[in-house]
Amino acid sequence: MSENNNNNNSSNEVEEIDVNHLMQIRRDKLKELQEKGKDPFEITKFNRTNTAGEVKANYEEFEGKYITVAGRIIAKRIMGKASFCTIQDTDEKIQSYVSINDLGEENYKEFKTWDIGDIIGITGFVFKTRTEEISVHANEVTLLSKSLRPLPEKFHGLKDPDLRYRQRYVDLIMNPEVKETFIKRSKIISEIRNILDEKGYLEVETPVLNTISGGATAKPFVTHHNSLNIDMYLRIATELNLKRLIVGGYDKVYEIGRIFRNEGMDIRHNPEFTSIEFYEAYADYNDMMNISEEIFSKCALKVCGSMKITYQGQEIDLTPSWKRISMIDSIKEACGVDFNEINTDEEAVKLAEERGMEFADETKRTRGDVISMFFDEYVEKTLIQPTFVYDYPVEISPLAKRKTSDPRLTERFELFIGGREYANAFSELNDPIDQYERFKKQVEARDAGDDEAGMMDEDFINALEYGMPPTGGIGIGIDRLVMLLTDSASIRDVLLFPTMKPLN
Secondary structure, X not given: OXXXXXXXXXXXXXHHHHHHHHHHHHHHHHHHXXXXXXXXXHOOOOOOOXXXXXXXXXXXXXXXXXXXXXXXXXXXXXXXXXXXXXXXXXOOEEEEEEEHHHHOHHHHHHHHOOOOOOEEEEEEEEXXXXXXXXXXXXXXXEEEXXXXXXXXXXXXXXXXXXXHHHOHXXXXXXXXXXXXXXXXHHHHHHHHXXXXXXXXXXXXXXXXXXXXOOOOOOOOOEEEEOOOOEEEEEOOOOHHHHHHXXXXXXXEEEEEEEEEXXXXXXXXXXXXXXXXXXXXXXXXHHHHHHHHHHHHHHHHHHHHOOOEEEEOOEXXXXXXXXXXXXXXHHHHHHHOOOHHHOOOHHHHHHHXXXXXXXXXXXXXXXXXXXXXXXXXXXXXXXXXXXXXXXXXXXXXXXXXXXXXXXXXXXXXXXXXXXXXXXXXXXXXXXXXXXXXXXXXXXXXXXXXXXXXXXXXXXXXXXXXXXXXXOEEEEEEEHHHHHHHHHOOOOHHHHOOOOOOOOOO
16 A cells, blocks of 8 residues: 555656656746747737637638637647647637748747747638638737646646636636536526516625625624724625615615625535525515526526536426425425424424434424425425425525415425525515514524524614515525536536635
């Protein structure tokens, strides 16, 4: 075992020596250029006329015309007095033919010393090679930036996930499909904005730093404001501020922004993530179902070309209309237990214990908490096709309006796809007296040791006392939606710079 470890260590040391040697060679080349007065880092601007993607998509328009493109050298083939090199820019790669006859002896000699990874500009005319490859016949080449580190070897690329996430810039260079994922992410967010803007929603911005942690049940990040000498919290939701705007007279508002939760990390959770929350006066949770269904299906059509997609081997149909089922009915459907026939906390707790369920928090031993436990245990993982699960217990829904037909339940739903939650929505609670009592229960839970429980927000109660109209509201996890529509297994695959533990 120790012998293998020694071999691995020796291999790593040799690799490090090789990289250092190559880096020194590149630095020597840069020094030589600088001594000749040709320092590429002194260039401040380069007039590029077209991208590679534009040229390749419209060859008939560009054939025989002079253009200027720029990008990173990703391949190079030297053949004496003529060479081919391939550059990659923001959207495509394109080949260039470079010869001593066009550049002159001195410039061609210099070109041959340039390295894979260098960023160059090429001016020349567009043509097709004998193999029908669209190319640029170079008349002039310019070194715009010297790459002082060698790129990973092209046949192996950058495969180590940890290194890919830490060095996303190299990941984007070496793995074109990664770049495509983030292009799709941008398109998804744009499509969401288009849908809501067309419906008359106003995009707003609310504070990231707050004096109270509220709007969700989650453990916050705490920081300190020196001038005010107070602790503040990075927001765990945008909900309460957006509902203040509904009180203020904006009937439709939304915010796309970063949320921060000081919780565990796994393939579905990152300490900071992106969500969208939107609220509409005079609407309810049924309206939120309709809009979220529209958002998911239209985004799928936009970036996948179809509402029928595959996620991690599962075929999923996002075509409206989706299944809608109450939480209690979903439990009955999955395991035969009907909580409509269980009316006391004692009955519910006894049933849970008979099924071998454990209560991690002894303060959460109500009928509503048990219903939630049964749903997590028997139902959630079975919901592969898009499903709205509605009417949640009031104990786990502190901001949702009670159902008039059963005050133990609330007008709340969550959207599940592929066994995962994607959205959470309410008919918003607008009764300040009821809201105050629910905040008090959250404070009691917090005092009992639940650091995810909410705090008392006196100002939000004050806002509700001025009157908030009946309102529907929803929060959707943007990162999970992008994961779904790009078939990405981990949330880190759809975050440009995921949170990573620092290396020693």
